Amino acid sequence: MLEAWKTTGGAASPISARLVRQRQSHLYRTRKVRQGPQDTTVTIDGKHCITFCSNDYLGLANDPALVTALQEGARRYGVGSGASHLVSGHSAVHHELETALAAFTGRSRALLFSSGYLANLGVISALVSPGDPVFEDRLNHASLIDAALLSRARLQRYRHGDPQALARRLEKLADKPALIASDGVFSMDGDLAPLPGLAALAREKDALLMIDDAHGLGVIGREGRGTLEYYNLGEDQAPVLMGTLGKAFGTFGAFVAGSDELIEYLIQFARTYIYTTALPPAIAHASLAALRLVRDGHERRERLHGLCRRFIEGAKQLGLPLATHLTGAGQAACVPIIPLILGDNQRTLAASKALEDRGILVTAIRPPTVPAGSARLRITLCANHTKTQVDQLLEALSSVI
Ligand SMILES: *Cc1c(COP(=O)(O)O)cnc(C)c1O
DSSP states (O other), rough: OOGGGTTSSSTHHHHHHHHHHHHHOOOOOOOOOEEESSSSEEEETTTTEEEOOOSOTOOTTTTTTHHHHHHHHHHHHOOOOOOOOIIOOHHHHHHHHHHHHHHHHSSEEEESSSSSSHHHHHHHHHHOTOOEEEEEEEOOOOHHHHHHHTTEEEEEEETOOOOHHHHHHHHTTTTOOOOEESSSSSSTTTOOOOOOHHHHHHHHHHHHEEOOOOOTTTTSTTTTTOOHHHHHHOOOTHHHHHEESTTTTTSOOEEEOOOHHHHHHHHHOOOOHHSSSSOHHHHHHHHHHEEEETTTTEEEHHHHHHHHEEEEEEEEHTOOOOOOGSTTTSSSSSSEEEEEEEHHHHHHHHHHHHHHHEEOOEEOOOOTSSTTTTTEEEEOOOOOOOOHHHHHHHHHHHHHH
């Protein structure tokens, strides 16, 4: 593409041509402009909608207590952190949040990163040398895949959710050190990774296991401690845990939790930790308040799980194209990510548009975010949705799909 900048441009340039192709394949991305806060109802492009596509699962993004905490944080610490953590940007409230996150996840220590994407890039490129084998679930989040590619690792993607497929690949490994990385909850499918199987293989092959629990933390497990709580796996079994604060926590940023040595190593060598400005301390202050709400959030989780069950039951009765792990017996854990797989890009876009005309916002998720031929409406629920809103969604879906 770069040569295009040197040519005269216009309709014939490779950049224009690629944009045209993107539109023709119904893959073109546009942004909707939201007025006001992220919430269960939003005003988008001037239109009032119920939204079912944020990752704000516990309804904290616009929680009054968090708004107050952010204001209070700004009064105490100002707005910007002014420098990276290693220079002069590491404030007492960052430190306090790290300690609280370590306690929450039951790990020795935690380290804040400015985003989950940066955390994955930083961890994997610090731990992996060029040519090292890295094994990833085929449906892992883009940031885990990119992290392995940027590390120039020998990336091998195994069949989704299949420890046997991983085992077959590991057999050829001999005694080489390796990293196995997986989402805890898959972001576009809402199913859980088979973590006990992955942990057993990691132990057997002496490989390092890293779990990205962006969608599990706050939501899964009795205490909201995520997929690892659900499977009862500790630091020994899954030594590297990455979590984000921009989803169920309702704020922004991310962290890595693990042993003291892991954290010290990342402070020295994770370039996306070292060479970037620390999160605004006021955000860290708000995240501390969010952590308390998450920890004490049994009622929110109960409400959310009730809404999930209601939606899935309704969708089954209507014969909507639920992902296979939700049909039949289904998985026991209740995940507020419920995809309706339509397959075709254009059809999915049209369904999303038809819902929007009925005042319901569900973004069409298309390749390359999901594999070709599996475009979907990715429905997410929030603890603050009402049963009536869920029923309205079901009714709209029944006439649109
Ligand atoms: C959202 C997400 C990330 C990235 O986190 P950000 O803080 O948004 O950069 C990483 N991994 C997974 C699985 C995610 O869903």
